[in-house]
Amino acid sequence: MGFFDLFKKKDKAKSKKYKLGLHKTRESALSTLKDILQQSDHIDDDLFDKLEEIFIMADIGVDTVVDFIDDLKEEVYHKNITDPMLLQEMIMDKMFEIYLNGEIVNANLNLKKDGLSVILFVGVNGVGKTTSIAKIAYQYKKEGKKVLLAAGDTFRAGAIEQLSIWANRIGVDIVTKPAGSDPSSVIYEAVKKALSDKYDLLLCDTAGRLQNKVNLMNELAKMKRVIQKEIPDAPQETLLVIDATTGQNGMSQAKAFKEATDVTGVILTKLDGTSKGGIVLAIRHELGIPIKYIGLGEGVEDLEVFDIEQYLYGLFADFFED
Numbered sequence: 001m002g003f004f005d006l007f008k009k010k011d012k013a014k015s016k017k018y019k020l021g022l023h024k025t026r027e028s029a030l031s032t033l034k035d036i037l038q039q040s041d042h043i044d045d046d047l048f049d050k051l052e053e054i055f056i057m058a059d060i061g062v063d064t065v066v067d068f069i070d071d072l073k074e075e076v077y078h079k080n081i082t083d084p085m086l087l088q089e090m091i092m093d094k095m096f097e098i099y100l101n102g103e104i105v106n107a108n109l110n111l112k113k114d115g116l117s118v119i120l121f122v123g124v125n126g127v128g129k130t131t132s133i134a135k136i137a138y139q140y141k142k143e144g145k146k147v148l149l150a151a152g153d154t155f156r157a158g159a160i161e162q163l164s165i166w167a168n169r170i171g172v173d174i175v176t177k178p179a180g181s182d183p184s185s186v187i188y189e190a191v192k193k194a195l196s197d198k199y200d201l202l203l204c205d206t207a208g209r210l211q212n213k214v215n216l217m218n219e220l221a222k223m224k225r226v227i228q229k230e231i232p233d234a235p236q237e238t239l240l241v242i243d244a245t246t247g248q249n250g251m252s253q254a255k256a257f258k259e260a261t262d263v264t265g266v267i268l269t270k271l272d273g274t275s276k277g278g279i280v281l282a283i284r285h286e287l288g289i290p291i292k293y294i295g296l297g298e299g300v301e302d303l304e305v306f307d308i309e310q311y312l313y314g315l316f317a318d319f320f321e322d
Contacts, residue, residue: 024275029278030058043083061285064098067285106290116195117234120239122208123240127241147203148172152204152205183219241267244274269294277315280294
């Protein structure tokens with residue numbers, strides 16, 4: 001079943017938010033796509049070159065685009081397709097396939113039904129890690145979960161205070177230690193408190209230093225050992241936060257963190273503020289990591305659980321309109 005068939009069955013309530021949130025990508029990098037298809041009277045290598053350029057400008061990534069265009073060419077020639085307008089649906093179906101990669105991709109967090117679940121948040125400074133933690137805490141508190149935060153980014157100036165302000169604002173508890181403390185000691189105290197006071201969810205901030213990958217790897221490994229000593233099957237998720245506006249620099253960060261630790265999902269912030277929204281497909285295709293959340297605004301409720309069908313609608317909303 002292709003993307004078009006699935007999307008027809010979707011609840012359209014989120015569609016406006018995705019359409020608005022991805023308007024910069026759609027109106028810049030992808031703005032000429034529909035016109036090029038409409039104005040072409042046949043399919044040839046020149047048309048494929050134009051499509052390749054458009055998708056690279058959307059930051060889908062060169063390797064991903066080359067594979068995508070090769071697959072598209074093969075299907076066009078195999079099915080003897082000559083009408084460029086038929087490429088509209090094929091492009092979306094191919095992108096849908098790229099993201100799924102033959103798997104059932106679940107964007108929901110892997111949380112335990114009973115007992116404490118632990119989530120680690122990793123990412124460089126300035127990507128929106130602290131606000132993402134707060135937004136997720138807010139969402140789960142609204143669902144009735146008892147949530148605890150751990151201010152494990154003890155090295156960045158203001159990080160502890162920033163997370164503490166958020167904790168107070170949304171009404172959840174937090175464990176802190178003085179700036180410069182051993183991050184793992186913060187996590188240790190948070191785990192002890194979460195277990196003794198029967199919290200449902202522990203969200204752990206971590207230091208966003210990438211200058212020395214070995215140090216980062218050692219630091220994150222130490223945190224995991226501290227957690228697993230008390231909760232052997234934790235952490236349930238390790239979420240990498242990436243700023244979508246950084247484009248391919250964000251991809252470099254993702255590769256570095258994937259090498260340093262077992263990243264289980266990505267939070268892509270500020271997707272509404274960039275023309276590089278195609279990075280979603282690049283991350284999935286090149287790194288094999290699913291997108292768990294995307295940021296489509298500044299508000300506390302603007303961190304959305306990722307939905308591949310709504311995402312593709314947001315990118316190609318013009319195709320659905322006459």
